Amino acid sequence: MSSDTSATTPSSNGNSLSLDAWALIVAFLLALAVRFDIFKNIPW
Amino acid sequence: MASSISLTRVESGKPLTSALRIVPGVLLLAGIGYAGKTLEHSVNAYAKAHHWTFPNIEYVLWAILIGLVISNTLAIPKIFQPGIATYEFWLKLGIVLLGARFVLADVLKLGGISLGLVVIEITLSLALMTLLGRLFKLKPKLTSLLAIGSSVCGVSAIIAAKGAIDADDEDSSFAIAAILALGALSLFTFPAIAHGLHMNDVSYGLWAGLGVDNTAEATAAGALYSDAAGKVAVLAKTTRNAMIGFVVLAYALYWAGRGQAEAVTNKAAFLWKKFPKFVLGFLLMSLLVGFHAFSKGQVASLGNLSKWAFLLTFAGVGLRTNIRDMSKQGLRPFIVGTLGEILIACLTLGLVVTANRIWGL
Numbered sequence: 001m002s003s004d005t006s007a008t009t010p011s012s013n014g015n016s017l018s019l020d021a022w023a024l025i026v027a028f029l030l031a032l033a034v035r036f037d038i039f040k041n042i043p044w
Numbered sequence: 045m046a047s048s049i050s051l052t053r054v055e056s057g058k059p060l061t062s063a064l065r066i067v068p069g070v071l072l073l074a075g076i077g078y079a080g081k082t083l084e085h086s087v088n089a090y091a092k093a094h095h096w097t098f099p100n101i102e103y104v105l106w107a108i109l110i111g112l113v114i115s116n117t118l119a120i121p122k123i124f125q126p127g128i129a130t131y132e133f134w135l136k137l138g139i140v141l142l143g144a145r146f147v148l149a150d151v152l153k154l155g156g157i158s159l160g161l162v163v164i165e166i167t168l169s170l171a172l173m174t175l176l177g178r179l180f181k182l183k184p185k186l187t188s189l190l191a192i193g194s195s196v197c198g199v200s201a202i203i204a205a206k207g208a209i210d211a212d213d214e215d216s217s218f219a220i221a222a223i224l225a226l227g228a229l230s231l232f233t234f235p236a237i238a239h240g241l242h243m244n245d246v247s248y249g250l251w252a253g254l255g256v257d258n259t260a261e262a263t264a265a266g267a268l269y270s271d272a273a274g275k276v277a278v279l280a281k282t283t284r285n286a287m288i289g290f291v292v293l294a295y296a297l298y299w300a301g302r303g304q305a306e307a308v309t310n311k312a313a314f315l316w317k318k319f320p321k322f323v324l325g326f327l328l329m330s331l332l333v334g335f336h337a338f339s340k341g342q343v344a345s346l347g348n349l350s351k352w353a354f355l356l357t358f359a360g361v362g363l364r365t366n367i368r369d370m371s372k373q374g375l376r377p378f379i380v381g382t383l384g385e386i387l388i389a390c391l392t393l394g395l396v397v398t399a400n401r402i403w404g405l
Contacts, residue, residue, distance in 0.1 A: 019133055020136060020320060020325075023140055024322060024324075027141050027329070030346075035338055039349075042352075043348060044348040044351050044352070
């Protein structure tokens with residue numbers, strides 16, 4: 001069971017900052033890369 | 045649960061070592077996700093070429109099913125575990141990037157409706173789960189954890205509450221197992237019921253966001269119905285997640301008042317600590333698009349990046365669901381959870397249908 005707890009470990013004890021912070025940093029770095037056409041026309 | 049894929053902490057050790065440790069598992073997630081996407085196209089093309097009547101199975105379901113088969117038939121080597129544990133990071137990254145696909149006016153309108161429904165849903169769900177916990181004579185703190193998990197946001201809420209109300213590990217494990225098992229079931233039941241009721245995308249998305257507990261499962265349940273429903277499900281679920289601090293604070297104060305948990309000294313700091321910060325990223329991204337910071341093509345690229353991130357999440361949802369481990373958990377918490385979730389699903393469906401009649405969703 002501890003496995004699942006650790007899957008969301010960054011949220012444990014309310015300390016969700018680390019995972020959230022990483023998600024925010026990477027998301028906005030990607031957004032910057034898209035904004036300045038470093039990444040163009042990303043397909044799906 | 046999921047002892048065979050014990051998801052270890054990602055951030056331990058030196059940064060470079062940690063980064064390298066996640067590579068195999070992330071590649072596995074990407075491989076499963078991409079296989080799901082390829083299967084969707086190839087199976088549909090094959091069925092069409094042979095004039096078969098075959099239901100359109102979306103990549104979401106394929107990715108989950110492949111993950112489920114792997115985690116329930118093979119012992120996944122430890123080398124993959126740290127990377128598999130990143131599925132929650134991909135989920136949050138996908139949600140922040142999804143903000144680009146929302147016009148701010150839609151966020152405000154749907155978010156406003158969601159907020160109203162979320163407040164009603166949380167109040168009724170907490171009352172219902174507390175009542176069921178008492179009826180089935182569950183331990184009071186286990187009842188609190190089940191109530192928090194089913195009313196707010198699943199596993200994250202239970203883990204956040206565990207420390208705040210000083211619950212023991214066993215209770216948390218029971219509550220998490222029940223929520224995850226029911227989340228897995230909802231992936232198949234919610235879309236089927238919605239198709240039977242001919243629900244529109246917005247109504248269904250709201251229902252999935254309100255009724256499915258864990259964010260990853262709510263996102264997948266929404267995307268299983270349609271892309272538009274997936275977007276709305278994420279918005280409704282994110283609104284629900286934003287309430288986590290208030291609910292956990294209320295429970296912390298309750299248990300502290302009974303001398304069975306530490307007192308909360310600074311309520312504002314407590315709320316901020318529990319607030320899921322990625323919600324702010326979602327709103328900021330939507331705001332930036334609203335202010336035309338990105339061209340139309342760039343918005344499409346951001347939306348596609350969000351879909352890629354979700355693809356890895358869906359693979360992770362399948363991989364972490366271990367049916368054998370779920371069956372090992374206690375029966376009573378599972379019965380309480382199941383009864384509660386069925387009632388909450390009916391309740392939220394009623395709320396959404398009413399909202400649809402009032403606001404014409």
